[in-house]
Amino acid sequence: MQHFQALVIGSGQGGTPLAKKLANSGQTTLLVEKRWIGGTCINDGCTPTKTMIADARKAFIIQNGYKWGIYVNNYTIDFEQIRERKDKVVQQFRNGSQKGLEHTPNLTLVFGEAAFTGDKTITVTNSKGEQETYTADKIFINTGAQPVIPDIEGLKQTPYYTSTTLLDAPYVPPHLVILGAGYIGLELGQLFKRLGSEITIIERGSRLLQHEDEDVADVIQQALQEDGIRIFTNTNVLKVTAPDEAEVNLTVQQNGRQLQIEGTHLLVASGRAPQTKQLHPAAAGIATDERGFITVNEYLETNVPGIYALGDVKPGPAFTHISYNDYIVIAHNLLNNQRVSIHDRPVPYCMFTDPQLGRIGYTEKQAREKGFDIWVTTMPMTHVARAIETGETRGLMKAIVNKADNQVIGAAIAGTEGGEVMTMLQLAMMGKLTWQQLRETIFAHPLYAESINNLFLQLEDK
Incomplete structure (x- = not known):
């Protein structure tokens, strides 16, 4: 059993700079990452999607060049090359972050899945099944979130994409049906529409972007529909079937009537849930809410003194820049003896539709x-x-x-x-x-x- 002054679980946009900051302050620091350095943002979220969205926008401009007096008679989309460019950018960001961690004094980087096994105690299981146990004076949880898979009849038996796996699809889906019209569903829907997919979006709510004013949501919906995206609102999915590998059928209910929607592929984009199940926070006495999010006070400390949570694993806005600001709040409070609160901080955000x-x-x-x-x-x-x-x-x-x-x-x-x-x-x-x-x-x-x-x-x- 090894002891550290600080232990960070998860190398997302809050965990990585926090681990470096703590180590540079002279504290012996352990950073545990179960997968890749960089968390969702670099590996599955912001970096790969915005890279591909940029490529899709260029395709859109070519497709609509006639509006500016520019005519392109023939063009092709090389999806493999688009994926390769995305992967190159991701690797650049990921490797740069990992090298920075590896060259930080007082910082130990361990790969494996962490689980609490006692008071300020975790056990890490690596890819070979080997286990090591660590304790720490302070622990910081930055394990993020993962896609939610709704309980829909037939979905478990149907092949489907998530926002993570779709980015590595072998080809552009001919007709992609998307469950959910949040930021992820809308961004990916427009992205793949511009690369050649037919897109159908199914939303349970009465309109898109229900947290936005109606006039703002309307201009986004109008733009997507102008791009040729079909949108079904007030629609619940009752059943999903896949007669073969190139077909997916959905039975839905819209305004009291049943409809059949057909496509070739399915994207489940119906929200995200915190990655706390495998973490076993209860073993350390850490409280969670009914959805599994780790609850914190205005200083990001859990109910257990000396254990903190930052990023998407806690309730609140799930944005990369909020996770990074969580790191800044914790660093100021613990290293500079301040009392910086997350209450009433500005929460800017941007949805990268066009x-x-x-x-x-x-x-x-x-x-x-x-x-x-x-x-x-x-x-x-x-x-x-x-x-x-x-x-x-x-x-x-x-x-x-x-x-x-x-x-x-x-x-x-x-x-x-x-x-x-x-x-x-x-x-x-x-x-x-x-x-x-x-x-x-x-x-x-x-x-x-x-x-x-x-x-x-x-x-x-x-």
Whole structure:
């Protein structure tokens, strides 16, 4: 049994920098990873999907070149080459992270699956079945989440993809049926549509993106439908069958009537669950909620003093940048003797459909429910000079302003480079700039960001 001052389980976007930070502070540190360095983001999430989305966008531009006076008579998509480029980028990021860990003094890296076996005690089982037991003064859990597979009749007997396995599909599925219209389902649906798949998306809810304002969700749905994606909302899947390897049939119920949906392949994108089952947190007295997420306080500490959780394994927004910020919170509190809380921190995010959806702060609905007296300003991308010049005018800009202090408290930018423009407004919110200041700020012409002037110009008579 080996003892360390700090033990980090999982090398995701929070665990990796935290392990290095702790080790560089002089603490003997153990980092345990069951699979690959980098967690979901580098290996299955952000890095591979955004790499492939970039390739698919280039295909989309070629397909629609006639709109810009450019005609391409013949082109082919080499999916194997796209996969190879994705794999190369993933390996670059993964290997770079691993080398950084291996060259960090006081840091020991062990590969294997960790499970709690007692108070601040874990046992790690490697690929050969060999086991080692470790103890630590402090333990940090960064084991992430994995796809949820719903309990649908026939699904267990049907071959299906998840967001992880689809990225290594041997070829572009001729007709991909997607269960779930969250960020993962929408991004992958548009990606494979642009590479040649027919796409059908099935969503249980009444509309897409139910956490967003309806006008914002509508422009995303309209764009996807313009791309030729079929979308079924208010639809429950009752049964799945696969008559052969190139066919999948779904019996669904929509608004009280049964329908049959046919495709060639199935993607299950119906949410993610924390990876805590194999971890056995109860063996160390660590509390979890009804879904298996490890519960933490505002300083990311569990109910067991000295044990912390960060990233997707805890409740809350499941974004890479939140996991990284969790690391910063813990590092400040433990190494700098601060009391940094996760309460009320900004939660920006971006969905990488085309148009992108960049979001920060309150939606209009949330602001009204919170009791804010607000102004709402919106502007279609058809009124944005840069969008008109580039010929990419799908989407809208929307901002929520608190009348009490004239400050922005929320924004949604659905458009080309929507995430970048959203970040401008996030910085404005952090700096407590008023809408009048944003209206009159000098932005370089003709950027997408310059349209912030006109967005707030509409409040001039308020």
